[in-house]
Amino acid sequence: AQSVTQLGSHVSVSEGALVLLRCNYSSSVPPYLFWYVQYPNQGLQLLLKYTSAATLVKGINGFEAEFKKSETSFHLTKPSAHMSDAAEYFCAVSFSGGYNKLIFGAGTRLAVHP
């Protein structure tokens, strides 16, 4: 069965500091991996996705993530946090033959303080 674990339900960083949001997955078949961001009262927006091409994936707003098969991880990073990055972040997995249904982690709320 496929599952996603996001370590840390809340992460707080200073403006300008490195952002690191952790995601580990469990999958019996090669996964496709996604990071979504959710701002209050808005729908989820795709940040980036891994689709078995390059293992280092660059997304919008300066975010990137690296797929590490040996560690079953897909951590999200951003070198320098902005106040506008404060939101809820969700890691998700889909898999071949699964109709593209997404299995989400529980989410990590990112707070950015001055």
Add this chain to the structure above:
Amino acid sequence: GAGVSQSPRYKVAKRGQDVALRCDPISGHVSLFWYQQALGQGPEFLTYFQNEAQLDKSGLPSDRFFAERPEGSVSTLKIQRTQQEDSAVYLCASSIGLAETDTQYFGPGTRLTVL
């Protein structure tokens, strides 16, 4: 339209009432998904449509939940005899094709509160 829209945005129901939640996907999108997001949790898959065909309803929690997409565009999620545990945000998403890597575009959700 420019994106996925959902209505109503907020719905309050008394326990035992029936509710209907509407989703307007992006025009031309073949795939449509419904997810349920409980407070403080990630979205959980409910059901999937490919055009008008409901190909996966494995996530529907009970037979009180019913979804349809009769003409392959607008979809309705119906919950009969609502219970307090049905309180959640219901998200709709659409994607252009059938590939597992296609981006899903999400609507803003309908927040259902059952009293």
